[in-house]
Protein backbone atom coordinates (compact mmCIF):
# COMPACT_ATOMS: atom_id res chain seq x y z
CA UNK A 347 0.00 0.00 0.00
CA UNK A 348 1.36 3.40 -0.96
CA UNK A 349 1.19 5.71 2.08
CA UNK A 350 0.71 8.74 -0.13
CA UNK A 351 -2.14 7.54 -2.33
CA UNK A 352 -3.65 4.70 -0.33
CA UNK A 353 -3.53 2.52 -3.47
CA UNK A 354 -1.78 -0.85 -3.58
CA UNK A 355 1.32 -0.64 -5.77
CA UNK A 356 1.43 -2.83 -8.86
CA UNK A 357 4.53 -4.74 -7.76
CA UNK A 358 3.22 -5.42 -4.22
CA UNK A 359 -0.08 -6.81 -5.52
CA UNK A 360 1.61 -9.02 -8.10
CA UNK A 361 3.95 -10.40 -5.44
CA UNK A 362 0.92 -11.44 -3.36
CA UNK A 363 -0.89 -12.94 -6.37
CA UNK A 364 -3.61 -10.25 -6.24
CA UNK A 365 -5.04 -8.27 -9.13
CA UNK A 366 -2.72 -5.27 -9.27
CA UNK A 367 -3.88 -1.68 -9.25
CA UNK A 368 -2.77 0.63 -12.03
CA UNK A 369 -2.82 4.26 -10.91
CA UNK A 370 -3.95 6.62 -13.63
CA UNK A 371 -3.03 10.26 -14.16
CA UNK A 372 -5.16 11.94 -16.84
CA UNK A 373 -4.69 15.13 -18.84
CA UNK A 374 -7.99 16.54 -20.15
CA UNK A 375 -11.45 16.04 -18.72
CA UNK A 376 -13.75 16.83 -21.65
CA UNK A 377 -14.91 14.57 -24.50
CA UNK A 378 -12.13 11.99 -24.41
CA UNK A 379 -11.51 12.46 -20.68
CA UNK A 380 -15.11 11.39 -20.15
CA UNK A 381 -14.92 8.47 -22.63
CA UNK A 382 -11.72 7.10 -21.05
CA UNK A 383 -13.00 7.59 -17.49
CA UNK A 384 -16.17 5.70 -18.40
CA UNK A 385 -13.96 2.82 -19.57
CA UNK A 386 -11.75 2.77 -16.45
CA UNK A 387 -14.86 2.56 -14.30
CA UNK A 388 -16.43 -0.31 -16.24
CA UNK A 389 -13.32 -2.48 -16.53
CA UNK A 390 -13.23 -3.98 -13.00
CA UNK A 391 -16.75 -5.42 -13.18
CA UNK A 392 -17.36 -5.93 -16.93
CA UNK A 393 -13.98 -7.22 -18.16
CA UNK A 394 -14.05 -9.71 -15.32
CA UNK A 395 -11.60 -10.89 -14.12
CA UNK A 396 -9.78 -7.68 -15.05
CA UNK A 397 -6.04 -7.71 -15.78
CA UNK A 398 -5.74 -4.80 -13.35
CA UNK A 399 -7.91 -2.49 -11.31
CA UNK A 400 -7.54 1.03 -12.69
CA UNK A 401 -7.39 3.64 -9.93
CA UNK A 402 -8.33 7.17 -10.90
CA UNK A 403 -5.58 9.03 -9.11
CA UNK A 404 -4.98 12.53 -10.49
CA UNK A 405 -6.53 14.65 -13.25
CA UNK A 406 -5.47 17.96 -14.78
CA UNK A 407 -6.87 20.25 -17.46
CA UNK A 408 -7.81 23.84 -18.15
CA UNK A 409 -9.22 25.92 -15.26
CA UNK A 410 -8.84 25.18 -11.57
CA UNK A 411 -12.57 25.01 -10.81
CA UNK A 412 -13.38 22.92 -13.87
CA UNK A 413 -10.65 20.41 -12.99
CA UNK A 414 -11.91 20.18 -9.40
CA UNK A 415 -15.44 19.58 -10.70
CA UNK A 416 -14.20 16.92 -13.13
CA UNK A 417 -12.28 15.14 -10.37
CA UNK A 418 -15.40 15.09 -8.21
CA UNK A 419 -17.71 14.00 -11.01
CA UNK A 420 -15.41 11.26 -12.36
CA UNK A 421 -14.09 10.10 -8.99
CA UNK A 422 -10.41 11.02 -9.26
CA UNK A 423 -8.63 11.09 -5.91
CA UNK A 424 -7.10 14.47 -6.62
CA UNK A 425 -7.52 17.43 -8.98
CA UNK A 426 -4.30 19.02 -10.11
CA UNK A 427 -3.58 22.42 -11.63
CA UNK A 428 -3.87 23.10 -15.34
CA UNK A 429 -0.13 22.65 -15.72
CA UNK A 430 0.71 19.07 -16.76
CA UNK A 431 4.36 19.45 -15.70
CA UNK A 432 3.33 20.42 -12.18
CA UNK A 433 1.04 17.42 -12.16
CA UNK A 434 3.66 14.94 -13.36
CA UNK A 435 6.35 16.30 -11.03
CA UNK A 436 4.00 16.65 -8.08
CA UNK A 437 0.68 15.03 -7.30
CA UNK A 438 0.98 12.47 -10.14
CA UNK A 439 4.49 11.27 -9.34
CA UNK A 440 3.16 7.91 -8.12
CA UNK A 441 1.00 7.10 -11.13
CA UNK A 442 1.69 4.05 -13.30
CA UNK A 443 -0.15 5.21 -16.44
CA UNK A 444 -0.34 8.68 -17.97
CA UNK A 445 -3.46 9.04 -20.11
CA UNK A 446 -3.24 12.01 -22.46
CA UNK A 447 -6.71 13.21 -23.50
CA UNK A 448 -5.57 16.74 -24.36
CA UNK A 449 -5.64 18.50 -27.73
CA UNK A 450 -2.97 17.57 -30.27
CA UNK A 451 -0.55 20.37 -29.30
CA UNK A 452 -0.22 18.87 -25.81
CA UNK A 453 0.40 15.32 -26.98
CA UNK A 454 4.16 15.34 -27.54
CA UNK A 455 5.73 17.23 -24.63
CA UNK A 456 3.68 15.83 -21.70
CA UNK A 457 3.78 12.29 -23.10
CA UNK A 458 7.55 12.40 -23.59
CA UNK A 459 7.97 13.87 -20.11
CA UNK A 460 5.84 11.10 -18.61
CA UNK A 461 7.74 8.37 -20.47
CA UNK A 462 11.06 9.77 -19.21
CA UNK A 463 9.64 9.45 -15.67
CA UNK A 464 9.01 5.75 -16.45
CA UNK A 465 5.23 6.06 -16.80
CA UNK A 466 3.32 3.87 -19.26
CA UNK A 467 1.40 6.06 -21.70
CA UNK A 468 -1.89 6.16 -23.57
CA UNK A 469 -2.16 9.08 -25.98
CA UNK A 470 -5.20 10.17 -27.92
CA UNK A 471 -5.04 10.28 -31.71
CA UNK A 472 -3.59 11.69 -33.85
CA UNK A 473 -0.41 10.89 -31.92
CA UNK A 474 0.93 14.37 -32.71
CA UNK A 475 0.57 17.35 -35.07
CA UNK A 476 3.27 16.10 -37.46
CA UNK A 477 5.29 12.97 -38.21
CA UNK A 478 8.36 14.78 -36.91
CA UNK A 479 6.75 15.17 -33.47
CA UNK A 480 5.51 11.58 -33.62
CA UNK A 481 9.05 10.33 -34.38
CA UNK A 482 10.37 11.99 -31.21
CA UNK A 483 7.68 10.20 -29.22
CA UNK A 484 8.57 6.84 -30.80
CA UNK A 485 12.26 7.35 -30.01
CA UNK A 486 11.57 8.04 -26.33
CA UNK A 487 9.12 5.14 -26.14
CA UNK A 488 11.85 2.84 -27.47
CA UNK A 489 14.60 4.18 -25.22
CA UNK A 490 12.50 4.06 -22.03
CA UNK A 491 10.77 0.74 -22.82
CA UNK A 492 7.46 1.85 -21.33
CA UNK A 493 4.21 0.47 -22.75
CA UNK A 494 2.83 2.95 -25.25
CA UNK A 495 -0.45 3.04 -27.10
CA UNK A 496 -2.29 5.52 -29.34
CA UNK A 497 -6.05 5.58 -28.79
CA UNK A 498 -7.08 4.37 -32.24
CA UNK A 499 -10.22 2.94 -30.69
CA UNK A 500 -11.85 1.67 -33.90
CA UNK A 501 -9.43 -1.27 -33.87
CA UNK A 502 -11.40 -2.30 -30.79
CA UNK A 503 -14.84 -2.54 -32.40
CA UNK A 504 -15.68 -6.28 -32.22
CA UNK A 505 -16.76 -6.31 -35.90
CA UNK A 506 -13.48 -4.67 -36.98
CA UNK A 507 -11.42 -7.16 -34.96
CA UNK A 508 -13.49 -9.98 -36.47
CA UNK A 509 -12.66 -8.66 -39.95
CA UNK A 510 -8.96 -8.62 -39.03
CA UNK A 511 -9.27 -12.24 -37.84
CA UNK A 512 -10.87 -13.17 -41.20
CA UNK A 513 -8.06 -11.47 -43.10
CA UNK A 514 -5.44 -13.26 -40.96
CA UNK A 515 -7.16 -16.60 -41.65
CA UNK A 516 -6.90 -16.01 -45.41
CA UNK A 517 -10.68 -15.81 -45.89
CA UNK A 518 -10.39 -12.75 -48.16
CA UNK A 519 -7.37 -13.99 -50.09
CA UNK A 520 -5.33 -11.35 -51.91
CA UNK A 521 -6.63 -7.85 -51.20
CA UNK A 522 -7.21 -5.61 -54.23
CA UNK A 523 -9.09 -2.61 -52.83
CA UNK A 524 -9.48 -0.49 -49.67
CA UNK A 525 -12.18 2.19 -49.78
CA UNK A 526 -12.79 4.31 -46.69
CA UNK A 527 -14.70 7.44 -45.75
CA UNK A 528 -15.05 9.18 -42.41
CA UNK A 529 -17.61 11.97 -42.71
CA UNK A 530 -19.13 14.52 -40.30
CA UNK A 531 -21.11 17.76 -40.79
CA UNK A 532 -20.55 19.97 -37.74
CA UNK A 533 -18.65 22.86 -39.37
CA UNK A 534 -21.13 23.46 -42.22
CA UNK A 535 -22.20 27.15 -42.35
CA UNK A 536 -25.54 26.63 -40.57
CA UNK A 537 -23.71 25.39 -37.44
CA UNK A 538 -21.93 28.78 -37.07
CA UNK A 539 -18.96 26.93 -35.59
CA UNK A 540 -16.34 29.40 -34.31
CA UNK A 541 -12.61 28.89 -34.77
CA UNK A 542 -12.14 26.31 -32.04
CA UNK A 543 -8.86 24.43 -31.54
CA UNK A 544 -9.78 21.79 -34.14
CA UNK A 545 -9.65 24.54 -36.81
CA UNK A 546 -6.30 25.93 -35.69
CA UNK A 547 -3.16 24.42 -37.25
CA UNK A 548 -0.90 25.44 -34.35
CA UNK A 549 -3.04 23.31 -32.02
CA UNK A 550 -4.49 20.56 -34.22
CA UNK A 551 -1.78 20.14 -36.86
CA UNK A 552 -4.39 19.48 -39.54
CA UNK A 553 -8.18 19.50 -39.90
CA UNK A 554 -10.48 16.70 -41.05
CA UNK A 555 -7.30 14.82 -41.94
CA UNK A 556 -5.85 14.41 -38.43
CA UNK A 557 -9.25 14.39 -36.75
CA UNK A 558 -11.06 11.80 -38.90
CA UNK A 559 -8.66 10.72 -41.64
CA UNK A 560 -6.10 9.48 -39.12
CA UNK A 561 -8.63 6.88 -37.92
CA UNK A 562 -9.25 5.39 -41.38
CA UNK A 563 -5.55 5.57 -42.25
CA UNK A 564 -4.79 3.58 -39.09
CA UNK A 565 -7.52 1.06 -39.97
CA UNK A 566 -5.99 0.69 -43.43
CA UNK A 567 -2.59 -0.02 -41.83
CA UNK A 568 -4.20 -2.50 -39.43
CA UNK A 569 -6.25 -4.35 -42.05
CA UNK A 570 -4.36 -4.01 -45.34
CA UNK A 571 -0.77 -3.01 -44.47
CA UNK A 572 1.82 -0.35 -45.25
CA UNK A 573 1.26 2.36 -47.85
CA UNK A 574 3.72 2.91 -50.73
CA UNK A 575 2.50 6.15 -52.30
CA UNK A 576 -0.34 8.71 -52.02
CA UNK A 577 -1.87 11.52 -54.01
CA UNK A 578 -4.44 13.91 -52.59
CA UNK A 579 -6.50 17.07 -52.71
CA UNK A 580 -7.44 19.10 -49.63
CA UNK A 581 -9.79 22.05 -49.31
CA UNK A 582 -10.75 24.72 -46.79
CA UNK A 583 -14.29 25.84 -47.66
CA UNK A 584 -14.61 28.55 -44.98
CA UNK A 585 -11.33 30.36 -44.49
CA UNK A 586 -12.41 32.84 -41.77
CA UNK A 587 -14.46 32.19 -38.65
CA UNK A 588 -15.21 34.17 -35.46
CA UNK A 589 -12.68 33.43 -32.73
CA UNK A 590 -14.07 31.11 -30.05
CA UNK A 591 -12.83 33.32 -27.22
CA UNK A 592 -13.76 36.65 -28.90
CA UNK A 593 -16.60 36.25 -31.46
CA UNK A 594 -16.30 39.92 -32.55
CA UNK A 595 -12.92 39.13 -34.11
CA UNK A 596 -12.33 36.86 -37.10
CA UNK A 597 -9.54 34.30 -37.34
CA UNK A 598 -8.09 32.49 -40.34
CA UNK A 599 -8.82 28.78 -40.65
CA UNK A 600 -5.49 27.28 -41.66
CA UNK A 601 -6.43 23.57 -41.72
CA UNK A 602 -8.24 21.39 -44.26
CA UNK A 603 -12.03 21.17 -43.99
CA UNK A 604 -11.94 18.10 -46.23
CA UNK A 605 -9.53 15.86 -48.12
CA UNK A 606 -9.68 13.05 -50.65
CA UNK A 607 -6.73 10.76 -51.30
CA UNK A 608 -5.72 7.79 -53.43
CA UNK A 609 -3.02 5.36 -52.37
CA UNK A 610 -1.17 2.24 -53.39
CA UNK A 611 -0.31 -0.20 -50.62
CA UNK A 612 3.01 -2.06 -50.33
CA UNK A 613 1.14 -5.28 -51.18
CA UNK A 614 -0.13 -3.79 -54.45
CA UNK A 615 -3.70 -3.04 -53.36
CA UNK A 616 -5.24 0.31 -54.34
CA UNK A 617 -6.99 2.45 -51.74
CA UNK A 618 -9.04 5.60 -51.27
CA UNK A 619 -9.59 7.80 -48.21
CA UNK A 620 -12.02 10.69 -47.80
CA UNK A 621 -12.77 12.79 -44.72
CA UNK A 622 -14.77 15.95 -44.29
CA UNK A 623 -16.69 17.86 -41.66
CA UNK A 624 -18.94 19.33 -44.40
CA UNK A 625 -20.99 16.22 -45.33
CA UNK A 626 -24.59 17.29 -44.71
CA UNK A 627 -26.51 14.52 -42.98
CA UNK A 628 -23.40 12.59 -41.97
CA UNK A 629 -22.99 12.69 -38.19
CA UNK A 630 -20.16 10.22 -37.60
CA UNK A 631 -20.08 8.12 -40.77
CA UNK A 632 -16.99 5.92 -40.56
CA UNK A 633 -17.26 3.28 -43.24
CA UNK A 634 -14.85 1.03 -45.16
CA UNK A 635 -15.00 -1.72 -47.74
CA UNK A 636 -12.29 -4.23 -48.62
CA UNK A 637 -12.44 -6.24 -51.84
CA UNK A 638 -10.41 -9.43 -51.79
CA UNK A 639 -9.92 -12.31 -54.19
CA UNK A 640 -12.22 -14.67 -52.26
CA UNK A 641 -14.44 -12.31 -50.25
CA UNK A 642 -15.34 -8.65 -49.79
CA UNK A 643 -16.22 -7.07 -46.43
CA UNK A 644 -17.85 -3.82 -45.47
CA UNK A 645 -18.15 -2.04 -42.08
CA UNK A 646 -20.19 1.02 -41.14
CA UNK A 647 -19.80 2.48 -37.63
CA UNK A 648 -23.48 3.46 -37.64
CA UNK A 649 -24.20 -0.30 -37.77
CA UNK A 650 -21.67 -0.90 -34.97
CA UNK A 651 -22.60 -4.50 -34.08
CA UNK A 652 -22.44 -5.95 -37.57
CA UNK A 653 -20.45 -6.20 -40.79
CA UNK A 654 -21.33 -7.34 -44.28
CA UNK A 655 -19.52 -10.05 -46.24
CA UNK A 656 -19.74 -11.39 -49.79
CA UNK A 657 -18.15 -14.81 -50.45
CA UNK A 658 -17.08 -15.66 -54.03
CA UNK A 659 -17.63 -19.40 -53.50
CA UNK A 660 -20.83 -19.26 -51.53
CA UNK A 661 -22.99 -22.38 -51.95
CA UNK A 662 -25.67 -22.79 -53.09
CA UNK A 663 -25.06 -20.15 -55.76
CA UNK A 664 -28.74 -19.21 -55.77
CA UNK A 665 -28.40 -17.72 -52.27
CA UNK A 666 -25.09 -16.00 -52.92
CA UNK A 667 -25.01 -12.30 -52.06
CA UNK A 668 -23.99 -9.82 -49.39
CA UNK A 669 -24.68 -11.26 -45.93
CA UNK A 670 -24.98 -9.28 -42.70
CA UNK A 671 -23.15 -10.85 -39.76
CA UNK A 672 -24.33 -9.84 -36.28
CA UNK A 673 -21.15 -9.76 -34.16
CA UNK A 674 -22.65 -10.51 -30.74
CA UNK A 675 -21.88 -14.19 -30.15
CA UNK A 676 -19.81 -15.33 -27.17
CA UNK A 677 -17.08 -16.44 -29.61
CA UNK A 678 -16.77 -12.98 -31.16
CA UNK A 679 -14.01 -10.64 -29.91
CA UNK A 680 -14.68 -9.39 -26.33
CA UNK A 681 -18.26 -10.65 -26.39
CA UNK A 682 -17.86 -13.18 -23.58
CA UNK A 683 -17.54 -10.17 -21.24
CA UNK A 684 -20.79 -8.48 -22.29
CA UNK A 685 -24.37 -9.67 -22.70
CA UNK A 686 -26.30 -12.62 -24.14
CA UNK A 687 -26.12 -12.58 -27.96
CA UNK A 688 -28.14 -9.91 -29.71
CA UNK A 689 -27.97 -7.52 -26.73
CA UNK A 690 -25.93 -4.95 -28.59
CA UNK A 691 -23.11 -2.68 -27.40
CA UNK A 692 -21.95 0.77 -28.58
CA UNK A 693 -19.20 3.25 -29.39
CA UNK A 694 -18.13 3.85 -25.78
CA UNK A 695 -17.26 0.17 -25.37
CA UNK A 696 -14.35 0.48 -27.81
CA UNK A 697 -12.52 2.38 -25.05
CA UNK A 698 -13.29 -0.38 -22.53
CA UNK A 699 -11.68 -2.95 -24.86
CA UNK A 700 -8.78 -0.67 -25.72
CA UNK A 701 -7.85 0.19 -22.14
CA UNK A 702 -8.34 -3.40 -20.94
CA UNK A 703 -5.83 -4.42 -23.61
CA UNK A 704 -3.34 -1.79 -22.47
CA UNK A 705 -3.71 -2.75 -18.78
CA UNK A 706 -3.07 -6.39 -19.70
CA UNK A 707 0.09 -5.33 -21.58
CA UNK A 708 1.30 -3.23 -18.64
CA UNK A 709 0.65 -5.79 -15.91
CA UNK A 710 1.63 -8.92 -17.83
CA UNK A 711 4.39 -7.38 -19.93
CA UNK A 712 2.68 -8.18 -23.24
CA UNK A 713 3.18 -6.45 -26.59
CA UNK A 714 0.69 -3.68 -27.39
CA UNK A 715 0.82 -4.55 -31.10
CA UNK A 716 -0.37 -5.90 -33.41
CA UNK A 717 -3.93 -5.36 -32.16
CA UNK A 718 -3.32 -2.20 -30.17
CA UNK A 719 -1.83 0.80 -32.01
CA UNK A 720 1.69 1.45 -30.72
CA UNK A 721 3.43 4.83 -30.99
CA UNK A 722 5.17 3.34 -34.05
CA UNK A 723 1.70 2.82 -35.58
CA UNK A 724 0.76 6.38 -34.60
CA UNK A 725 3.92 7.61 -36.32
CA UNK A 726 3.12 5.66 -39.51
CA UNK A 727 -0.34 7.22 -39.58
CA UNK A 728 1.23 10.68 -39.11
CA UNK A 729 3.63 10.03 -42.01
CA UNK A 730 0.65 9.36 -44.30
CA UNK A 731 -1.18 12.47 -43.03
CA UNK A 732 1.88 14.62 -43.77
CA UNK A 733 2.25 13.05 -47.22
CA UNK A 734 -1.41 13.72 -48.04
CA UNK A 735 -0.99 17.41 -47.16
CA UNK A 736 2.25 17.55 -49.14
CA UNK A 737 0.64 15.93 -52.19
CA UNK A 738 -2.32 18.34 -52.02
CA UNK A 739 0.11 21.27 -51.81
CA UNK A 740 2.47 20.29 -54.64
CA UNK A 741 -0.25 18.64 -56.76
CA UNK A 742 1.88 15.51 -57.24
CA UNK A 743 2.02 11.92 -56.00
CA UNK A 744 4.19 11.51 -52.86
CA UNK A 745 6.09 8.29 -52.07
CA UNK A 746 6.01 7.14 -48.46
CA UNK A 747 9.12 6.67 -46.34
CA UNK A 748 8.20 5.57 -42.81
Ligand SMILES: NC(=O)c1ccc[n+]([C@@H]2O[C@H](COP(=O)([O-])OP(=O)(O)OC[C@H]3O[C@@H](n4cnc5c(N)ncnc54)[C@H](O)[C@@H]3O)[C@@H](O)[C@H]2O)c1
Nearest residue numbers: 374375376377378379407408428447448449450470471472
Ligand atom coordinates in the same frame (compact mmCIF):
# COMPACT_ATOMS: atom_id res chain seq x y z
N1 LIG B 1 -10.52 8.36 -30.33
C1 LIG B 1 -11.53 9.14 -30.71
O1 LIG B 1 -12.54 8.67 -31.24
C2 LIG B 1 -11.47 10.62 -30.46
C3 LIG B 1 -12.64 11.40 -30.49
C4 LIG B 1 -12.51 12.76 -30.21
C5 LIG B 1 -11.29 13.33 -29.92
N2 LIG B 1 -10.17 12.55 -29.95
C6 LIG B 1 -8.85 13.12 -29.66
O2 LIG B 1 -8.78 13.34 -28.25
C7 LIG B 1 -8.02 14.52 -27.96
C8 LIG B 1 -8.86 15.44 -27.11
O3 LIG B 1 -10.05 15.75 -27.81
P1 LIG B 1 -11.39 16.17 -27.03
O4 LIG B 1 -12.48 16.08 -28.02
O5 LIG B 1 -11.50 15.44 -25.76
O6 LIG B 1 -11.05 17.69 -26.76
P2 LIG B 1 -11.79 18.69 -25.78
O7 LIG B 1 -11.55 20.04 -26.31
O8 LIG B 1 -13.18 18.22 -25.52
O9 LIG B 1 -10.96 18.49 -24.41
C9 LIG B 1 -9.62 18.85 -24.29
C10 LIG B 1 -9.20 18.81 -22.83
O10 LIG B 1 -7.83 19.15 -22.72
C11 LIG B 1 -7.66 20.16 -21.72
N3 LIG B 1 -6.52 21.01 -22.14
C12 LIG B 1 -6.45 21.79 -23.24
N4 LIG B 1 -5.23 22.39 -23.31
C13 LIG B 1 -4.55 21.99 -22.20
C14 LIG B 1 -3.26 22.29 -21.69
N5 LIG B 1 -2.42 23.09 -22.35
N6 LIG B 1 -2.89 21.73 -20.52
C15 LIG B 1 -3.73 20.91 -19.87
N7 LIG B 1 -4.97 20.58 -20.31
C16 LIG B 1 -5.38 21.12 -21.46
C17 LIG B 1 -8.98 20.91 -21.67
O11 LIG B 1 -9.17 21.50 -20.39
C18 LIG B 1 -9.97 19.78 -21.95
O12 LIG B 1 -10.30 19.14 -20.73
C19 LIG B 1 -7.63 15.10 -29.31
O13 LIG B 1 -6.33 14.71 -29.61
C20 LIG B 1 -8.61 14.48 -30.30
O14 LIG B 1 -8.08 14.34 -31.59
C21 LIG B 1 -10.25 11.22 -30.18
